[in-house]
């Protein structure tokens with residue numbers, strides 16, 4: 001039996017982020033991917049042109065359809081868009097006693113579109129962060145969650161501490177948007193670890209956060225420890241960014257290797 005991963009996220013029509021990036025990442029790492037789609041975005045490498053949130057009944061039905069039939073090794077949560085969708089997803093996951101939840105608190109696309117309504121941040125904090133084994137905010141998302149600017153390593157540590165206090169198991173504050181090395185701060189509730197790799201000089205970073213979080217979920221589905229899953233995800237995302245390419249006319253995607261272990 002292949003390990004199984006579920007992504008609960010939005011669809012990105014150009015395939016570099018969202019559900020599409022998650023399923024490609026699962027496949028590349030040897031995990032069977034499944035999805036519960038929360039919203040559909042019309043999106044390309046230049047921006048998001050339209051968004052439709054799906055009805056909460058069909059979102060819940062997708063989650064129920066999977067959990068009533070299939071054993072899910074890990075869940076990655078991405079774009080949720082609204083308070084109602086957050087509540088639906090939280091209730092669905094609780095009712096099926098979902099485990100190994102990786103929460104990427106997606107808020108704004110690289111092109112600047114809101115993928116989460118600003119008024120839904122409170123619901124994210126109260127309903128979903130407490131269910132997460134790990135939460136992976138970027139600097140902007142961390143700032144929205146904690147209410148102060150997060151723009152250096154000291155503040156990343158403080159933000160990680162506060163997000164952990166909201167009920168998350170581990171917190172990874174991603175330093176992708178800082179300058180210098182690509183260094184993320186990992187907090188397990190006791191100690192801080194710095195996860196550092198070279199920064200790749202490229203503009204093709206569409207979907208880096210989605211790819212990184214679904215790679216962590218893939219590791220958990222494969223029964224790796226959380227530490228090991230985070231470390232492999234960092235290797236995977238660095239390699240995927242190194243091989244990012246100029247699809248379209250804007251910010252191109254990272255490359256989701258068909259078979260990471262053979263590349």
Ligand SMILES: Nc1ncnc2c1ncn2[C@@H]1O[C@H](COP(=O)(O)OP(=O)(O)OP(=O)(O)O)[C@@H](O)[C@H]1O
Nearest residue numbers: 110138174176177182183199200207208209210212
């Ligand atoms: N240019 C780069 N070179 C190497 N690693 C990078 C680069 N940019 C981001 N990373 C790494 O990629 C991972 C994702 O971080 P990032 O901050 O880009 O996520 P994000 O902003 O949530 O992405 P998204 O736009 O998909 O929401 C982190 O491990 C980060 O350190």
Ligand SMILES: Cc1ncc(CO)c(N)n1
Nearest residue numbers: 010011012017018079109
């Ligand atoms: C659907 C979707 N989810 C996440 C992201 C990441 O920003 C995106 N661009 N689109």
